[in-house]
Amino acid sequence: MTTRVPVAVEPTRDEHVVAAVEEAGGELVGLDQARVLVWLGDPDGFPALPDAVEWVALKTAGIEGFVNAGVLDDKRTWTNASGFYAENVAEHALALLLTGLRQIHTSIRDHWDKEPIDTAVRTLRGATVAIVGAGGIGVSLTPRLKAGGARVLAVNRSGRPVEGSDETLPSSRMDEVWRRTDHVVLAAPSTPETHHLINAESLAALPAHCWIVNVARGPLVDQHALYWALRGGEIAGAALDVTDPEPPAADDPLWSLPNCIITPHIANPSSGLTRELAPWVAENLRRFVAGAELISTVSADRDY
Amino acid sequence: MTTRVPVAVEPTRDEHVVAAVEEAGGELVGLDQARVLVWLGDPDGFPALPDAVEWVALKTAGIEGFVNAGVLDDKRTWTNASGFYAENVAEHALALLLTGLRQIHTSIRDHWDKEPIDTAVRTLRGATVAIVGAGGIGVSLTPRLKAGGARVLAVNRSGRPVEGSDETLPSSRMDEVWRRTDHVVLAAPSTPETHHLINAESLAALPAHCWIVNVARGPLVDQHALYWALRGGEIAGAALDVTDPEPPAADDPLWSLPNCIITPHIANPSSGLTRELAPWVAENLRRFVAGAELISTVSADRDY
Numbered sequence: 001m002t003t004r005v006p007v008a009v010e011p012t013r014d015e016h017v018v019a020a021v022e023e024a025g026g027e028l029v030g031l032d033q034a035r036v037l038v039w040l041g042d043p044d045g046f047p048a049l050p051d052a053v054e055w056v057a058l059k060t061a062g063i064e065g066f067v068n069a070g071v072l073d074d075k076r077t078w079t080n081a082s083g084f085y086a087e088n089v090a091e092h093a094l095a096l097l098l099t100g101l102r103q104i105h106t107s108i109r110d111h112w113d114k115e116p117i118d119t120a121v122r123t124l125r126g127a128t129v130a131i132v133g134a135g136g137i138g139v140s141l142t143p144r145l146k147a148g149g150a151r152v153l154a155v156n157r158s159g160r161p162v163e164g165s166d167e168t169l170p171s172s173r174m175d176e177v178w179r180r181t182d183h184v185v186l187a188a189p190s191t192p193e194t195h196h197l198i199n200a201e202s203l204a205a206l207p208a209h210c211w212i213v214n215v216a217r218g219p220l221v222d223q224h225a226l227y228w229a230l231r232g233g234e235i236a237g238a239a240l241d242v243t244d245p246e247p248p249a250a251d252d253p254l255w256s257l258p259n260c261i262i263t264p265h266i267a268n269p270s271s272g273l274t275r276e277l278a279p280w281v282a283e284n285l286r287r288f289v290a291g292a293e294l295i296s297t298v299s300a301d302r303d304y
Numbered sequence: 305m306t307t308r309v310p311v312a313v314e315p316t317r318d319e320h321v322v323a324a325v326e327e328a329g330g331e332l333v334g335l336d337q338a339r340v341l342v343w344l345g346d347p348d349g350f351p352a353l354p355d356a357v358e359w360v361a362l363k364t365a366g367i368e369g370f371v372n373a374g375v376l377d378d379k380r381t382w383t384n385a386s387g388f389y390a391e392n393v394a395e396h397a398l399a400l401l402l403t404g405l406r407q408i409h410t411s412i413r414d415h416w417d418k419e420p421i422d423t424a425v426r427t428l429r430g431a432t433v434a435i436v437g438a439g440g441i442g443v444s445l446t447p448r449l450k451a452g453g454a455r456v457l458a459v460n461r462s463g464r465p466v467e468g469s470d471e472t473l474p475s476s477r478m479d480e481v482w483r484r485t486d487h488v489v490l491a492a493p494s495t496p497e498t499h500h501l502i503n504a505e506s507l508a509a510l511p512a513h514c515w516i517v518n519v520a521r522g523p524l525v526d527q528h529a530l531y532w533a534l535r536g537g538e539i540a541g542a543a544l545d546v547t548d549p550e551p552p553a554a555d556d557p558l559w560s561l562p563n564c565i566i567t568p569h570i571a572n573p574s575s576g577l578t579r580e581l582a583p584w585v586a587e588n589l590r591r592f593v594a595g596a597e598l599i600s601t602v603s604a605d606r607d608y
Contacts (some may be wrong), residue, residue, distance in 0.1 A: 087429060087453065088427060088429075091402070091406070091427060091428060091429065091452060091453075092406050094402065094452070095399075095402035095403060095405070095406040095408060096406075096408065098395070098398065098399035098402060098403070099399060099402070099403050099408050101399070102395070102396050102399040102400075102567070102570070103567070103570065104399060104400065104403050104408075104409075104565065104567055105408075105412055107565070107566065107567040107568060107570070108409055108412055108413070108565060108566075109412070111551075111559060111566070111568075112550075112551035112552070112566070112568040113568065114551075114568040114569065114570070117567070117568055117570055118568070118570050118573045118574055118575055119573070119575045121570050121573040121575065121576070123392060123395055123576070124395060125391060125392075125395065143451045144448075144451045144452055146451070147447045147448045147450070147451035147452075148395060148398070148448055148451075149391065149395075246416075247415075247416035247418075248416070255415060261408065261411070261412060262411065262412075262415070262416070263406070263407070263408055263411040263421070264411060264415075264416040264417065264418040264421055264422070265418065266406070266407065266411070266418070266421055266422050266425050269422045269423070269425040270422055271422055271423045271425065272425070272427070
């Protein structure tokens with residue numbers, strides 16, 4: 001008879017995650033008895049960890065909050081949820097891009113003001129879409145864009161070809177990306193390197209018909225520069241699921257722009273979050289039981 | 305030396321269509337000298353046709369306006385633009401469905417009201433989408449839906465399998481379609497058979513999470529019944545690019561519903577219309593020159 005791995009699921013024993021843990025060979029225990037902690041909460045309230053905890057699974061893709069709070073240590077393995085929500089986020093990115101291109105936001109606001117709406121409609125077909133930070137989300141988004149007739153220009157650090165894309169460029173060639181793309185989807189993590197990647201200079205290099213979609217993190221965009229570019233028609237529009245800060249202030253001028261769409265950080269809706277996460281917790285737990293390498297490990301000092 | 309076919313392009317000599325005509329072996333002439341008329345106008349103003357005109361190419365997909373105006377006769381061949389705009393309309397249908405599922409319309413209206421928006425977000429992944437009237441638009445829409453992880457239930461008159469769909473049902477089994485699908489895209493022509501296909505009964509049979517997208521014709525939907533179904537939460541939402549009448553009256557209660565998205569008949573935007581149409585005019589003209597069968601012929605008495 002195999003011994004089951006003692007796993008703590010905190011701060012709430014979510015039904016989907018608990019079922020996945022039990023199915024994958026885990027036994028639900030309190031943190032004081034656990035070898036594994038699945039932490040479904042925020043950095044606030046993260047518990048002091050007993051030394052016996054060998055692996056902590058975090059629920060989010062972006063873990064800068066945990067890093068900044070000093071939660072991560074080097075005494076055990078840490079995993080994030082990068083890639084686990086990729087399909088969901090990719091779907092939201094496509095939805096935002098199409099809403100903008102097809103002028104659905106304008107239709108909602110201006111009702112049947114047909115002539116100006118009609119002439120502003122653009123198509124994805126034949127357009128080049130740059131996916132900046134083409135990891136899991138990029139791989140999920142690419143076939144959706146290709147099915148819509150777009151060309152995909154992936155951008156990652158190495159420039160190693162991204163599955164399914166038409167071309168991959170390294171991030172060292174960003175200047176070229178801005179000049180060569182029609183639209184931009186931001187899917188990169190928030191790091192010093194990606195801070196204000198969209199700024200006055202990149203906005204000026206992008207074409208006037210460009211839509212920028214951000215499903216990554218707010219700090220990738222210099223919102224002040226974005227505001228003026230949107231107001232001046234330097235680009236066609238922006239669709240943001242993330243902002244800096246979140247939410248934007250009630251009097252943030254971005255709210256008033258007709259060519260700016262903002263959704264409240266729902267690309268990965270929390271309503272479905274644990275359901276999405278559960279199979280990945282199970283997969284990693286099976287690997288843990290087997291002594292295999294875990295998926296999506298992170299460390300505090302990694303420049304991810 | 306081949307004689308060029310005399311073609312009239314009226315009422316405006318659109319540059320894209322004229323270029324396509326000349327490239328395909330046509331010579332631009334006045335209507336009194338023409339064997340072919342490419343009519344880029346509405347039924348109003350349609351000219352008296354000289355007997356020498358053997359073929360008239362109409363610019364729209366739905367031709368009920370021409371039929372009702374008594375324009376079509378049986379003295380020559382008539383073609384419509386069915387299928388020529390399929391990619392464009394399919395893109396708009398997907399955009400409308402995703403806008404609804406991802407709650408982008410609600411985000412635009414309610415700003416960062418995160419909790420209720422977040423919990424209302426749904427995904428295309430794993431959902432069944434019925435395409436009712438699966439012709440050219442359906443064939444174009446199917447790979448877009450499949451790339452998004454949906455299952456496609458095509459519905460046509462014959463039930464003959466539609467390319468790429470997971471299952472095709474004949475329209476005689478509509479009752480079953482309403483019960484088995486998650487979402488509905490209407491892409492059928494407006495005929496007596498499709499009049500008020502969406503009515504109190506079909507709305508009651510559809511699931512509460514259902515989104516209905518109409519990129520076909522307004523009369524397919526009983527808007528009174530739709531209003532009450534949307535208001536009562538019988539279905540989740542409707543996204544209409546076409547209505548009956550068009551536009552809806554300014555005080556039409558549909559405008560006030562938070563779960564109804566209306567775009568002003570722009571699935572096939574007139575801004576790009578002649579550009580989309582041009583290659584098809586060229587293809588049909590090449591066929592005409594070669595004495596081959598034309599694509600997309602129609603007749604007044606056809607129950608299309």
